[in-house]
Amino acid sequence: MLAFSVKDGYNRECVTSESGRRSLKLLDWNQLAHVGEQALGQALGHVNVIAGRVLEGNLRLGVTGLRRAGKTVFVTSLIDNLIRGGRLPFMDVIAANRFLAARLRSSPDRVSPRFSYEKYLAALTASPPHWPAATTGVSQLRLAIRYLPSSGLRRSIQPMATLNLDVIDYPGEWLMDLPMLNQSYHDWSAHTLELTEHQPRRQLAARWLHWLGTITPDLRPDESLAREGAALYTDYLHACRRSQSNLSLVQPGRFIEPGDLAGTPLLTFCPLPAGSGEPRAHSLWGLMNERFEAYKSTVVRRFFVEHFARLDRQIVLVDVLGMLNAGPAALYDMRMALTACLEAFHHGRGGWLSRLTGHQIDRVLFAATKADHVAASQHTHMRNLLDMLVSEARNAIRFEGATVETMALAAVKCTETVATEHQGRKLACIQGTPLGRQRATVLFPGSIPDGPDLFPENVSQPYRFLDFEPPAGVGRDGRGLPNIRLDQALNFLLGDHLA
Amino acid sequence: MSNANHPASAWLPPIELDVHHTDTDSAAASATATAGASARKTESLGLAALAAWPQGSWTVPAFLGGIAALVVLALAFDAADLMGRSFAASYALGTLVTVILAVTVGTAIKLALDEMVSIRRLRHIDSLRAEADRLLKANGHGEALVFADTLGDFYAGRPDLAPALHALGHTVNDAHSDGEVIALIDRQVLSALDQRAYRCVLVASRDTAIATALSPSAALDVVIVLWRNLKLVREVATLYGARPGQLGSWRLMRRMLANLAVAGVTDSVGHVAIDALGGSLAAAISTRLGQGMINGLLTARIGIAAMTLCRPVGFSSENKPNLRRIRAELMSVPKTVL
Ligand SMILES: Nc1nc2c(ncn2[C@@H]2O[C@H](COP(=O)(O)OP(=O)(O)O)[C@@H](O)[C@H]2O)c(=O)[nH]1
Numbered sequence: 001m002l003a004f005s006v007k008d009g010y011n012r013e014c015v016t017s018e019s020g021r022r023s024l025k026l027l028d029w030n031q032l033a034h035v036g037e038q039a040l041g042q043a044l045g046h047v048n049v050i051a052g053r054v055l056e057g058n059l060r061l062g063v064t065g066l067r068r069a070g071k072t073v074f075v076t077s078l079i080d081n082l083i084r085g086g087r088l089p090f091m092d093v094i095a096a097n098r099f100l101a102a103r104l105r106s107s108p109d110r111v112s113p114r115f116s117y118e119k120y121l122a123a124l125t126a127s128p129p130h131w132p133a134a135t136t137g138v139s140q141l142r143l144a145i146r147y148l149p150s151s152g153l154r155r156s157i158q159p160m161a162t163l164n165l166d167v168i169d170y171p172g173e174w175l176m177d178l179p180m181l182n183q184s185y186h187d188w189s190a191h192t193l194e195l196t197e198h199q200p201r202r203q204l205a206a207r208w209l210h211w212l213g214t215i216t217p218d219l220r221p222d223e224s225l226a227r228e229g230a231a232l233y234t235d236y237l238h239a240c241r242r243s244q245s246n247l248s249l250v251q252p253g254r255f256i257e258p259g260d261l262a263g264t265p266l267l268t269f270c271p272l273p274a275g276s277g278e279p280r281a282h283s284l285w286g287l288m289n290e291r292f293e294a295y296k297s298t299v300v301r302r303f304f305v306e307h308f309a310r311l312d313r314q315i316v317l318v319d320v321l322g323m324l325n326a327g328p329a330a331l332y333d334m335r336m337a338l339t340a341c342l343e344a345f346h347h348g349r350g351g352w353l354s355r356l357t358g359h360q361i362d363r364v365l366f367a368a369t370k371a372d373h374v375a376a377s378q379h380t381h382m383r384n385l386l387d388m389l390v391s392e393a394r395n396a397i398r399f400e401g402a403t404v405e406t407m408a409l410a411a412v413k414c415t416e417t418v419a420t421e422h423q424g425r426k427l428a429c430i431q432g433t434p435l436g437r438q439r440a441t442v443l444f445p446g447s448i449p450d451g452p453d454l455f456p457e458n459v460s461q462p463y464r465f466l467d468f469e470p471p472a473g474v475g476r477d478g479r480g481l482p483n484i485r486l487d488q489a490l491n492f493l494l495g496d497h498l499a
Numbered sequence: 500m501s502n503a504n505h506p507a508s509a510w511l512p513p514i515e516l517d518v519h520h521t522d523t524d525s526a527a528a529s530a531t532a533t534a535g536a537s538a539r540k541t542e543s544l545g546l547a548a549l550a551a552w553p554q555g556s557w558t559v560p561a562f563l564g565g566i567a568a569l570v571v572l573a574l575a576f577d578a579a580d581l582m583g584r585s586f587a588a589s590y591a592l593g594t595l596v597t598v599i600l601a602v603t604v605g606t607a608i609k610l611a612l613d614e615m616v617s618i619r620r621l622r623h624i625d626s627l628r629a630e631a632d633r634l635l636k637a638n639g640h641g642e643a644l645v646f647a648d649t650l651g652d653f654y655a656g657r658p659d660l661a662p663a664l665h666a667l668g669h670t671v672n673d674a675h676s677d678g679e680v681i682a683l684i685d686r687q688v689l690s691a692l693d694q695r696a697y698r699c700v701l702v703a704s705r706d707t708a709i710a711t712a713l714s715p716s717a718a719l720d721v722v723i724v725l726w727r728n729l730k731l732v733r734e735v736a737t738l739y740g741a742r743p744g745q746l747g748s749w750r751l752m753r754r755m756l757a758n759l760a761v762a763g764v765t766d767s768v769g770h771v772a773i774d775a776l777g778g779s780l781a782a783a784i785s786t787r788l789g790q791g792m793i794n795g796l797l798t799a800r801i802g803i804a805a806m807t808l809c810r811p812v813g814f815s816s817e818n819k820p821n822l823r824r825i826r827a828e829l830m831s832v833p834k835t836v837l
């Protein structure tokens with residue numbers, strides 16, 4: 001009983017000392033169940049142990065981004081760096097010497113696959129090192145972080161504290177589905193078709209648009225026809241995501257990242273023009289409408305309830321450089337996609353998503369990844385560019401009370417910034433081994449200007465940001481994977497929970 | 500740096516250079532290459548800071564200098580005269596007087612040199628702080644490594660700082676911006692010094708509070724406060740590497756009093772009194788205790804001003820030292836004394 005009064009005291013102290021919301025888990029249900037399994041006497045003998053573990057904070061961190069944005073690499077580096085703790089000088093808990101240790105724990109979520117941290121780290125630290133293979137779907141991992149509380153009062157009650165950090169890696173494509181919850185099939189179709197009126201989408205969607213021309217929405221509902229349309233539409237979405245065009249706004253996300261839904265009827269629909277007048281219920285349009293609603297209510301809502309609604313913090317990884325490689329259309333598209341993404345965080349008072357849940361993400365970090373692909377002096381411009389892309393929606397979210405931050409970072413630093421002289425001009429270049437090559441090279445990949453004139457006329461290819469091999473021997477020094485600003489990102493995302 | 504903001508007309512297309520055929524130098528190497536230039540810049544900044552050093556018009560120094568010269572001349576004549584007369588009296592006495600004179604002159608020269616060195620160090624700290632401030636504001640890239648080197652040289656003879664400086668070398672890399680490097684220096688090297696300096700301030704302010712509360716006369720109060728504050732200023736300055744001599748501490752002290760407002764510390768005594776009395780009845784009961792506390796707080800303010808003026812990197816808004824803890828500590832003094 002004593003244990004519980006201690007717990008109560010702690011809880012109250014926490015609530016009063018922290019103005020922000022703090023998800024302190026007092027007693028985890030698994031632990032309760034575990035206790036229930038034990039004989040009573042045995043359980044009583046465990047009270048102290050439980051009391052020691054009761055005072056744990058929980059935090060669920062969502063890591064998302066479109067395919068190849070760098071989620072897997074980011075989570076691997078995050079875990080490795082937290083476990084080793086040697087390369088995070090800007091994390092307050094580490095700078096103040098309050099960090100004790102971090103270790104992996106089994107996740108209480110028995111359904112989602114585990115993030116194979118060991119496998120990905122082995123790939124990065126192999127000789128020769130290589131990037132982890134591409135992953136699909138959602139995965140998660142729990143990391144327990146032990147630290148000393150900073151306030152003397154808390155420390156006198158609990159000399160050590162633990163934060164259970166659940167990291168959830170899920171495709172950004174799924175996140176972009178959330179705005180669909182608020183749309184009808186009619187509106188969504190109209191919006192999607194409107195997008196294909198402009199290049200480069202018109203070209204990419206040519207075959208699907210041609211198919212649309214051959215049918216009328218009033219046709220009999222025909223399964224094979226629906227499949228044909230869905231297949232063509234999926235091809236179009238894939239074409240959008242290919243690196244030459246690198247368009248970001250692709251809906252529905254499961255068409256690209258099906259997870260466990262590949263081939264199910266849930267994914268056999270596509271937008272159809274409304275046609276004139278009220279479409280008949282028993283028609284191809286009606287069938288698609290039904291599937292769209294089913295997609296919303298089972299797939300999107302399930303993702304929302306099982307994953308998104310339970311997150312406390314969110315980092316969105318954005319491959320800004322890949323988009324610059326692809327050109328202005330990709331830039332414009334990314335802005336649309338980010339705005340759609342941001343709508344999901346728009347759920348303060350009165351927001352439509354907040355009606356579905358009482359829970360709320362209070363910190364969102366948008367991070368431009370692969371900052372090591374440019375010289376260090378360019379990081380500010382990279383960040384300013386991202387700032388510009390999220391600026392509109394950002395103010396709205398700030399207004400709702402959540403904090404939004406932007407940053408340029410690299411989960412694994414693969415290059416060095418070097419100064420060179422070229423035709424009498426001093427250039428800040430990068431030195432590293434480009435992907436698929438053996439020898440290191442010095443590269444000036446183009447420089448991101450500090451302003452909206454990103455694509456000067458009369459220059460055909462202003463940027464050529466290459467991917468790099470992970471450097472040989474990376475991580476051997478046992479201090480964690482070399483990174484750029486991972487510590488500042490973590491400090492923003494977790495810092496207040498490690499105070 | 501230069502490629503970052505060139506106009507669009509001078510747009511440089513992406514190029515790949517052969518690592519073996521270009522004269523590349525790593526960021527660190529280029530940092531040392533520009534070290535000379537930057538050091539020169541540092542020096543010119545030092546001169547600027549010197550100009551800002553509180554000084555009267557030229558007439559006062561000229562007047563004082565003249566008097567000093569006259570006194571020295573008179574002393575020299577006297578000494579020569581003395582030597583002549585003692586040699587005339589006896590050879591042994593003459594030698595003795597010569598030796599005494601030589602020792603006196605020698606130590607005077609050494610003292611003066613020490614003072615000059617200490618004043619130079621203070622100015623060096625000023626210039627370092629100005630440079631750090633500039634780097635933080637500009638937040639460019641590559642220059643802060645030079646600053647880190649300069650600071651490392653400045654603290655070269657400090658075994659207590661060696662581990663922190665060594666660790667700094669490991670954490671700073673080529674991807675950090677100037678602002679980030681300065682922030683790291685602040686966190687990893689200087690914050691430990693801040694802690695120690697803060698403790699010095701705490702002890703000194705408690706000392707003056709208790710001593711003035713117990714001292715029987717106001718004159719003694721003044722002596723105690725002056726002596727303890729001077730000692731505190733020297734302690735703090737030495738901690739941050741300024742190592743001031745006697746004269747240096749006096750100058751520092753004078754500057755401190757002139758700059759109490761600089762440290763975000765208001766200099767009105769009325770304010771101090773309110774600080775001391777606010778919230779504590781015990782202080783209001785006894786004027787002696789109140790006096791002690793006012794003196795303690797004054798000492799604390801001077802100590803914090805000394806920290807601000809001796810730190811090679813200016814305090815940021817988040818790590819600015821505050822009086823809150825010291826005040827709390829002082830409030831417990833009545834209990835100690837009574
Ligand atoms: N240089 C560098 N490349 C990265 C970094 N993060 C990701 N990449 C590259 O991006 C690719 C995709 O990363 P991955 O984490 O698999 O993306 P995901 O699909 O979002 O999980 C990797 O194979 C790397 O080539 C980084 O921090 N630095």
Ligand SMILES: [Mg+2]
Nearest residue numbers: 071072134135
């Ligand atoms: Mg992945």
